Amino acid sequence: MSKREITVLTDVSLITCIVQRGIADTIVKAAQEAGAQGATVYYARGEGVRERLGILALAVEVDKEVINVVVAKDQADRILERMYIAGDLDTPGMGFIYLTPLEKAATYIPREIAEKLERDEAGAKSAAGSDQ
Amino acid sequence: MFINNQKLITCILPKGICRDVLKSLKEEKGIITANMNTARGLGKLTPLAYRGVGEQTEKELLTVTVSGKDADEIFGFIYDEARIGRPHGGLIYMTNLDRISAYSLPEDLPEEE
Numbered sequence: 001m002s003k004r005e006i007t008v009l010t011d012v013s014l015i016t017c018i019v020q021r022g023i024a025d026t027i028v029k030a031a032q033e034a035g036a037q038g039a040t041v042y043y044a045r046g047e048g049v050r051e052r053l054g055i056l057a058l059a060v061e062v063d064k065e066v067i068n069v070v071v072a073k074d075q076a077d078r079i080l081e082r083m084y085i086a087g088d089l090d091t092p093g094m095g096f097i098y099l100t101p102l103e104k105a106a107t108y109i110p111r112e113i114a115e116k117l118e119r120d121e122a123g124a125k126s127a128a129g130s131d132q
Numbered sequence: 133m134f135i136n137n138q139k140l141i142t143c144i145l146p147k148g149i150c151r152d153v154l155k156s157l158k159e160e161k162g163i164i165t166a167n168m169n170t171a172r173g174l175g176k177l178t179p180l181a182y183r184g185v186g187e188q189t190e191k192e193l194l195t196v197t198v199s200g201k202d203a204d205e206i207f208g209f210i211y212d213e214a215r216i217g218r219p220h221g222g223l224i225y226m227t228n229l230d231r232i233s234a235y236s237l238p239e240d241l242p243e244e245e
Contacts, residue, residue, distance in 0.1 A: 004212065004217060006208060006211055006217065012225065014225065014227070025174070028174050032175075032176065037175055037176055038173060038174055038175020038176060039173070039174050039175065040144050040171045040172070040173050040174075040191055040193065041171060041172050041173075041174065042169055042170065042171035042172070042193060068144070068171075070223060070225060100227055101227070102225045102226065102227055103139070103225075103226045103227060103228060104207070104225065104226050105223065105224065105225035105226070106207075106211055106216060106217075106223075106224050106225075107216060107217075107221070107222065107223040107224070108216065108217055108218055108219050108220070108221050
């Protein structure tokens with residue numbers, strides 16, 4: 001088992017967005033403006049509709065950028081929409097985006113923030129108990 | 133041919149850590165269903181961020197498939213091995229997988245150098 005205590009985050013989702021190369025920075029900027037803390041971008045090669053779109057199949061870039069953004073569940077819809085709009089994903093061949101629920105996640109959380117989360121959680125539990 | 137009840141553990145790590153974690157997973161836990169990729173990280177909290185304006189940094193992406201019953205243990209193992217619980221240590225998350233294909237290597241495969 002783990003040697004130290006892990007603060008596990010459970011209400012988190014992963015947004016994955018696949019777009020043509022060179023567009024990721026614009027989409028990440030939109031995600032950050034909507035509340036995302038950061039993103040991870042890597043390259044991939046896409047095939048499929050590209051061959052059937054544009055003149056001589058040259059209009060759609062073969063190189064793709066894959067964007068991963070981990071977000072809180074309550075922010076996920078807003079960030080997803082902003083990324084969708086920023087990437088013009090309603091245009092055929094521009095790319096696509098999807099949301100995956102995460103079972104759990106962990107990262108470095110400063111002590112004061114972890115304590116605040118614990119207090120908030122305890123407060124929410126006691127409020128729920130007094131309502132019953 | 134296919135296995136049910138599996139999990140996918142993904143890590144976003146600072147550059148230079150992933151290979152050691154892959155080695156530990158293989159040697160200590162016998163896990164060979166792991167992959168590594170390179171990526172760039174963008175964010176407000178990257179080590180190069182200045183006054184909340186993010187700079188990009190090199191990252192490594194580690195993906196590991198594990199059985200559901202071992203998932204929590206491996207999650208903790210990777211968290212420790214990759215030292216994720218330190219500032220700018222990266223991020224680890226786990227998702228459910230419906231089905232994966234079985235994967236094995238030949239027995240007489242030489243070790244990588």
